[in-house]
Amino acid sequence: GAGVSQSPSNKVTEKGKDVELRCDPISGHTALYWYRQSLGQGLEFLIYFQGNSAPDKSGLPSDRFSAERTGGSVSTLTIQRTQQEDSAVYLCASSFSGQGSYGYTFGSGTRLTVV
């Protein structure tokens, strides 16, 4: 597609439920990133995929968070046993290369609300 596509755009879930957020990056982009944006806060790095390399999971806040990227394309971020503090906008971005200096293209995000 022309841009980074994220789904759903909005998700309301009950505390304790699991959720899956999807990201479809720009075709040909080898790097994919997940960030979290809490209300009034900056962008918090979560996880990064680059080609076939092992992902950089250093930003994941707890073991309830996990992500995978299948076939070097679509990525799914999973949050298990959601808590109210997980409420935020989850942003996905892709870039041409993880190395070097290339700007990211962000999707519009998934707004997650845990009630």
Place this chain on the structure above:
Amino acid sequence: GENVEQHPSTLSVQEGDSAVIKCTYSDSASNYFPWYKQELGKGPQLIIDIRSNVGEKKDQRIAVTLNKTAKHFSLHITETQPEDSAVYFCAARAPSGNTPLVFGKGTRLSVIA
């Protein structure tokens, strides 16, 4: 690791005036400094970036300056227009390995007509 500080957190200017947003970074090895604009309900969009081998870059009404010695960089918007109202984020990235961008906390710019 890298830490990026951004100021001010909010900024209001009259239409036609200039706006300046400043960022500092901690890792002297960082060599890439992009700026993103985020409009309501949308993801951040890259508006300009600068690499450490240059001190200034311009693109129409926007410009970015970099002072490597002081480890700070700034975004300048001239002749501001209402459509410039948005949240602006600076970011920095070190060249080692595959480190992701580290973002500042953002500046909410309001251009008053």
